Amino acid sequence: MGELLRRLNYLLHRRQHDRELEAEMLFHREMMGKQHTRHFGNTLALREHAREAWGWTWIERLLQDLTYALRILRRSPGFTFTAVLVLTIGIGVNIAAFSLFDMVALKPLPLRDPASLVQLQRRSPTRTTTELPLPQIEFYRDHARTLSAVIAIMGVPPVTLDDDPQPAHLTFVSPNYFTEIGVQPALGRLLNPTLDGTLTAPPVVVLTSTFWKQRLNADPAIIGRVLHLNGKAVTVAGVIPSSFISLGNNSADLWMPIPQQPYLVEGSKLLTDPGAGSSRMFARLAPGTTARAAEQELLTLTAQMRTLYPNDVWDNQFILSLPAGHPQIMLPDVIQVEAMISVLMLLILAVACANLGGLLLARGITREHEIGIRIAIGASKQRILRQLFTESLVLALLGSLAGLIVSIVALRILLVLTDAPPSFTAIPDWRILAFAFSIAFLAAIFFGLTPALQIARQKHRKPIARQVLVTAQVAASCVLLIVAGLLVRAMHHTLYNSPGFEYQSVVSVDPQLGQHGYKPTAAGLYLAQLEARLRAQPGVLSVALVKFPPMGHTVARTGTEIQGKHLTIYPNTVDPDYFRTMNMPLLLGRNFLPGEQHVTIISESLARRINHGESPIGKPVPTDDPVTGQQDIVIGVVGNARINALGDTDATEQYWPAGPNDMPYISLVVKAAGPASSLSPAIKSISQSLDPKLFPEIRSLESLFDEQVKVVERLAAAVSLIGLVALLLAGIGIIGLVAYTASQRAKEIAIRLALGAARIQILRTILSQFALPVALGILTGIALAATASTGLRRALYGISNLDPTSYAAATLLLVLILLIATVLPARRALRVDIAKALHND
């Protein structure tokens, strides 16, 4: 400790110490001079050597290097500007991407003790779901000791509020929800287990601030006011503060306690049905428990629960826990996307660095003179290297600072555009600052170290290093462009290829019969009446029954092995009118007959995958899984329809006829002659007259489709932007290099021109040294992209990762830009004033 204090004391008074040492050594020298005059060394060096004992010389040298670097950079503003610009782009996109990641995946939610919150998913080796049956959640809650609290969240279809035509979004939560995550009311009270924990408690609802302000005009007397949700009276208990961010990204406006669910959804058995998955399960780990220990205990509890509900616990069911204290819960596919984005961003950084490296190398030639002098007066190579690297570091830090500012601005714009909750801010936290600093350092090493080494060794005349950098830069740009091209092509494919079904004038109607306790016979009767009434309606072209309506809330998907190949099938249950209503062509065989069972219709894509050229009709769908009992026979093949996987053109579909037992879970699709939305009032009034308890959810397929397209379009725009940035960087880099080379050879060019050489010939000589590295770079880029894009297979719907159009387009574009970037500066060099160039020097 004493030593550290003495060291710091020295640092603070180092000028005084230095003066003292100087005086002392001068005295020594004088005394010595009387006797003999040998061994007179460099006093400055001797003093510096003595000072080194205190271990602070590095700071002095750093300060020296920094002052010098700043002076040098100020003296060549053109170079400094280009370098900082390139780095701002390269580092800025990385900081922006990291800031986004930090915002959704690293920053804890503003809730009480977010680190101990987990989401629990129900899994088995073959099945996975986030929604568990409530009785199972309650069993786990009552018996688990590793969980200090369990929260259930049940999402339900939108409800009607009084006579407002706009739907309202309601979520049921366990009454401990708000107390457990530590949210205080803005007005009134929020839910709590004592007041809202029982079925007989008076029905209450709490509102988000936004909903209260926008839909209820910020009514100051809101507490105690009675609202009618789906016609049921509920009392407003409180308002949630506007800063609230929900657990697990739930954007509901209205929050009610789960025990009130049967009151609102009359006849519902969800609270007691141990087989009906309905609610997402969150929990708080007990103090000192790990997520692993909790998973272990829940596995033991699952075995005990099996004796209680033998039919409703899956084979090999287990519970997976995921950290839930961040806005984004890190599922494996989310991680995969993040990894892909980081690779793309780092590639941009690599392009920027290769770019700048080339510029620095070229600059090394002009600085030859200066560096030569410094070496001549005794600077060591190490010192020169350190000096050059400090310059790079200053550039990188400037670029990083500018990148940080750009990323903050971009993020702010994004947050405003997406209407993000107020607790999301663009202000960088320590992680982002640390990231910005580290990436600046990394970039300085990438772009600065090789040129610094070359220059310090005075070897920069050899063009090989520059050519390697050109190759690297062209290769990385090429990969970025190809990947961007592939993604954009895939998105266009999903956007502008027909999804295979009619969506323009169709609405889906979900009466939610099962949720209201309808039994199969009653449900069948209800549906038959509804169908008949709808058909009689003017403007209705056709009506059909379907279990999973297009773009619905639920998607069924099964994975199976057929002839050793994994296949994803989207199953559905429909009635014979379905294919006609959805405009799906029957390609082979026949349609279902009314009341027919044990038959199946498959999509063309499935037929192609299972029977190579043979007709699949009259046979069962082959499977590698062990077959039990009678297999359903294929009677027909219909056109592909990416009903529930709009983006996935590899999707295959299989249809079964709807039987009596399916009826409680059936929706309707209705095709109108005119705009589909015009049917809504008629459907509502028919439903009211059939059963006033029911509030069917009516959704226009066209608007659902448009919503999905919008998301895809936004993604395509983002990806195109990345490709554009890559192209821009590549262009800037090559222009700089060629201009530089040309200016270096100005005298040679002038002489050749004076001797009467053709301009085109000279142009060829200048450019020939770039031809090989560019060609090599493009080839490497294509090879890299072909290898790397196999990892993209899942994101590339409908096109191969070796899609020739994307590769050709990307390569052509790159070659074109590079050609412009080389010819422009080279042409300028040819317009040299011969006399002036030859008189120089």
Added chain:
Amino acid sequence: MPKNGMPTGALILLILRVLRSSSLHGYAIAQRIHILSSEILHVEEGVLYPALQKMLLKGWVTSEWGISETNRKVRFYSLTAAGRHQLEAQQSDYDRVTEAIQTILRTA
């Protein structure tokens, strides 16, 4: 850098030793070592001052400004308690090592 064969460890031991009885300035330290070694050891300023700076850092010596025999302001070094302790430790280390070397030279 003028360095003449003497290892820094040994130099520090010698400086500690000559400072044990009285405080001296840098030049006097070099002189004392030179004379006491029957004019065999030369301590150059290139090694003396780095060693003294290191000893100041370690807290083995302190320095004070005084007036030299030639009436000049100069820095005098004197041993601290830690310095005395260090001297004992180094001295016994040195004795042990030289004894061991002597044994080998005599017997091997």
